[in-house]
Amino acid sequence: MAIYYTIGQTLGELVGFTFTEEGAPPVIGLGYFVTPEFLWFDLFYILATVIFFIFWSIYSPHKWQNWSILGTSLLILMTYLTVQVSVVINEWYRPFYNDIQTALGGSGEVTAGDLYRQLFTFLIIVFPYIVFVPFKIFFTAHYIFRWRNAMNDFYVDRWSKVRNIEGASQRIQEDTMRFSGIMQGLGVSMVDSVMTLISFLPVLAALSIHVESVPILGSIPYPLIFLAIGWSIFGTLLLIFAGIKLPGLEFKNQRVEAAFRKELVLGEDDESRAQPASLTELFNNVRRNYFRIYFHYAYFNLVRYLYLQADNVIVYAFLFPTIVTGKITLGIMNQILRAFGQVASSFQFLVASWTTIIDLISVYKRLQAFEAAIEDQPLPKIDEEFVESGRQEN
Numbered sequence: 001m002a003i004y005y006t007i008g009q010t011l012g013e014l015v016g017f018t019f020t021e022e023g024a025p026p027v028i029g030l031g032y033f034v035t036p037e038f039l040w041f042d043l044f045y046i047l048a049t050v051i052f053f054i055f056w057s058i059y060s061p062h063k064w065q066n067w068s069i070l071g072t073s074l075l076i077l078m079t080y081l082t083v084q085v086s087v088v089i090n091e092w093y094r095p096f097y098n099d100i101q102t103a104l105g106g107s108g109e110v111t112a113g114d115l116y117r118q119l120f121t122f123l124i125i126v127f128p129y130i131v132f133v134p135f136k137i138f139f140t141a142h143y144i145f146r147w148r149n150a151m152n153d154f155y156v157d158r159w160s161k162v163r164n165i166e167g168a169s170q171r172i173q174e175d176t177m178r179f180s181g182i183m184q185g186l187g188v189s190m191v192d193s194v195m196t197l198i199s200f201l202p203v204l205a206a207l208s209i210h211v212e213s214v215p216i217l218g219s220i221p222y223p224l225i226f227l228a229i230g231w232s233i234f235g236t237l238l239l240i241f242a243g244i245k246l247p248g249l250e251f252k253n254q255r256v257e258a259a260f261r262k263e264l265v266l267g268e269d270d271e272s273r274a275q276p277a278s279l280t281e282l283f284n285n286v287r288r289n290y291f292r293i294y295f296h297y298a299y300f301n302l303v304r305y306l307y308l309q310a311d312n313v314i315v316y317a318f319l320f321p322t323i324v325t326g327k328i329t330l331g332i333m334n335q336i337l338r339a340f341g342q343v344a345s346s347f348q349f350l351v352a353s354w355t356t357i358i359d360l361i362s363v364y365k366r367l368q369a370f371e372a373a374i375e376d377q378p379l380p381k382i383d384e385e386f387v388e389s390g391r392q393e394n
Contacts, residue, residue: 004044012040026091029121030128038084042077049073067146075143076191078136083195085129090203090338092122098331140188148180158374170258171370175363182360186353193346200342204228207336210328214318227318228340232347235307239351242303243358249293250362256285307351315340 009019017036020027027035053069062068096118103110155172204224213219220226260282267274315337322328328336350357 003048004041008041008044011044012036028088028091028095028125030124032088032091033084045073045077045080064146064150067143071139071143071146075136075140075188076195078132078139079188079191080195080199082129082133082136083192083199085125086196086342087199087203088125089122090200090335090342092118092125093334093338094329094331096122096331097334098329101330140184144180144184144187147183148176151176151179155370155374161374168370171366175366175370179360179363179367182356182363186356186360189353190349193349196342196346200339200346201225204336204339204343207332207339210332210336211319211322212327213321215321223318224336224340225343227315228343229347231311231314232344232351235311235348236350238307239300239304239354243296243300243354245296246293246300246358247361247365249289249296250358251365253286253289253293254362254366256282256289260286304351304354311344311348315344 012019017040019036019040026032032038049070053065053073056069057065096115099110099114099118103115152172155176159168159172205222208222208224211223214223214227217223217226260279263274263278263282319333319336323333345352
């Protein structure tokens, strides 16, 4: 990607591609997907993948290299293609909403037939997307399961060494399942966010020419990009600060739940285990940790929803001076709103996914401790503190 966006166009011209001149009207419709720029990117990406795959197959062959290299590359390409559909739709917004604005004026310049034709163009754009997305979801599910398969093989091959580690069966079965399940949603969302940024940042930069100044900041270069990045970074840091204690608490929660469950399982075969006193103590640990989590989630959710509600109106507040001057049409305004939303939501990946990330971190911490035990390495600090405390959560 970095090579393409630095010297990709020059390389394309060298091999005979004639690219669209700067300032030319955008292509709206399926024709966008056969433009020289789009075809050259696809060709460049495929060639780069093949070259890297051949190199890595020779340099470091691996059982899962087809899925890890070719599968990852295909997943990224499919995500890029779906994001490009959003880019084309964003271009469609301008003429459609401009026609709506003209029609609302009652001049008769725009007929119902014109608006229906605009909707027909929209349907043509999204129909391939509707057909393509189920295949992408299907492939992603298989891709993620292969990831779990690789993790499972790694641990099962070491079963004779790990079978005596407390909770080994749970780590191999449940945690690998949860890790792969979380990554199916979270990992794909992250790739989608990156591809959205790559595609929509140039769009937002081009739309910034319509906004000469913004409140507080005044006249600055690319004000929409500056606002989207600044607002998103502020929200991300705010949420990280508010939820900084949650990953450790979720990790501890899984541990106290596992201890309670294990005692119950042992009590099924051994009458001396799972006595009321021990079960009461173990469940008190569960209750204490849950109440602690509830408290920290209370203020975390307060901060989160305050930010998300402000996020719904922040761009309007900065566009009002431009709107009242009449320098932008309804179509351009909707383009700005949608492009800003795409860029901001991509930068807000951590904000939108923080609770899922917390769950992923807790699973990762458990697998990290498990692998440390496998390799006879020192336990992570949080586990050392647990052992030193006599296996009591603080």
